[in-house]
């Protein structure tokens with residue numbers, strides 16, 4: 001008799017029943033685990049087709065990062081399968097009566113040390129080595145930079161300068177395909193982080209410091225980027241586009257952007273709009289090259305109409321959205337640094353005609 005008042009026979013019978021019960025629960029857990037694993041895999045594959053997916057690289061640098069991700073994923077799957085296998089073995093063997101009974105292969109201090117310390121250490125060393133290898137490969141490009149671009153992160157938009165070409169734009173980084181491009185990253189106010197998952201890893205923009213990131217796209221296309229460091233209330237609306245173009249198209253774009261804005265035709269709507277613009281507070285914050293407007297608190301508007309989006313990817317760039325933005329930027333992007341401007345509807349129409357002429 002033991003302390004539960006059972007005979008050995010009774011206890012054996014009890015344990016058989018208990019063993020049976022825990023087998024049922026274990027089988028359920030195993031099925032649940034399998035379902036979760038399949039769901040996780042399906043989710044991963046779905047993510048791989050998202051617009052900003054690390055798993056859908058469009059350049060050699062992003063491809064290196066994706067390879068590293070797959071190595072880690074494969075190791076994770078292998079560990080999962082082995083651990084689940086051992087779990088199943090434990091479940092099917094049921095509960096042993098006492099530790100004097102014969103031992104199976106997966107028992108003892110040696111096995112615990114091997115499975116709990118030696119193998120995990122080796123796996124982590126493989127991951128560590130592969131990560132360092134990738135970091136080193138991404139730190140420097142294969143050749144000298146064909147192009148250097150300065151990107152300053154502002155709350156809540158991106159200033160993009162091509163210092164050697166005298167070009168300034170915003171929220172759009174045009175690059176030529178097939179060559180590494182050097183980005184010099186500066187934080188203009190707080191810390192931001194630049195991330196274009198299909199083209200490169202992410203890197204912070206820190207006030208008072210210049211960080212260097214390399215981008216490279218194989219194919220022409222538009223790749224969405226996003227601020228990846230919480231920087232204030234409109235952090236989520238701080239997106240941008242990298243527009244990769246064949247080198248000749250890119251050169252044409254640069255030539256067009258280098259030009260100052262066109263002189264409006266005398267006595268036209270556009271000219272009236274220009275007067276309204278130059279007579280409003282707009283000029284304290286915005287630059288239009290070729291005019292007296294030389295503010296630097298907001299995006300350069302010299303070629304505003306050539307851009308895809310307004311307010312850092314928040315709105316598509318069209319007449320209606322532009323009107324909505326100028327009348328009430330705070331309801332579209334609450335907390336951004338542009339105040340509403342009080343304009344009569346006629347003035348507004350003229351101003352819009354002017355802004356849309358800035359190609």
Ligand SMILES: [Cu+2]
Nearest residue numbers: 192227231238
């Ligand atoms: Cu930010």
